[in-house]
Amino acid sequence: MMKKGCWSSLPTTMEIIENLQIWSASEGYEGSERIKPRPVIFVDASSYTILQFSSKTEREGYVIKDWREVGLEKPSVIRTDRRVVLKESDIKEYIGVLTERDVYGFLECLREHPPPTA
Numbered sequence: 001m002m003k004k005g006c007w008s009s010l011p012t013t014m015e016i017i018e019n020l021q022i023w024s025a026s027e028g029y030e031g032s033e034r035i036k037p038r039p040v041i042f043v044d045a046s047s048y049t050i051l052q053f054s055s056k057t058e059r060e061g062y063v064i065k066d067w068r069e070v071g072l073e074k075p076s077v078i079r080t081d082r083r084v085v086l087k088e089s090d091i092k093e094y095i096g097v098l099t100e101r102d103v104y105g106f107l108e109c110l111r112e113h114p115p116p117t118a
Contacts, residue, residue, distance in 0.1 A: 020103060021045065022070055024092040027052060027084070037092055041078055048086040051115065052079045062109035064102050071096035078106060083115050 025040045040050040053076045057063050061079040064072065072095070098106060 020098050020106070022053075022072075022095040022097065023050075024095055025050065025086055026090045026092065027086075039072060039076065039095055040084075040086070041098070043083065048088060048091070050084050050086055052082075052084060053077065054079055060113065062102075062106045064098070065105065066099040066102055069096075069099055070102070078109075080109060080113050080115050 021042045022039050023042065024037045026035050027038045027040060039053040041053065043049050043051055051061075053072075054061075055074050055076055057075055057077045059077050059079055060081045061077040063075065063077045064070065067075050
């Protein structure tokens, strides 16, 4: 299991696959008090550490290739520019898991552009 809050070394592929679940969560917008359910991906389920999704695919991150197959409503990017720790009560419903193609693409993206450490 990944260390809580640690990005100093990338987790193994198996740790990524075990943790990369996509859920709906109540998430706020940057610079706003507005909150809406949005997809998030768990990078450490034990600490509720997530990366946010955005339908603005020009944002920094990994653009999901198989977005329909994983249960998303529109093309999305997994934002690698920041990580967020949620409360358990923020988690709403399970959406899916990245396809194998997207797992490897996302891992490559993390190697090239790791999230900030804090």
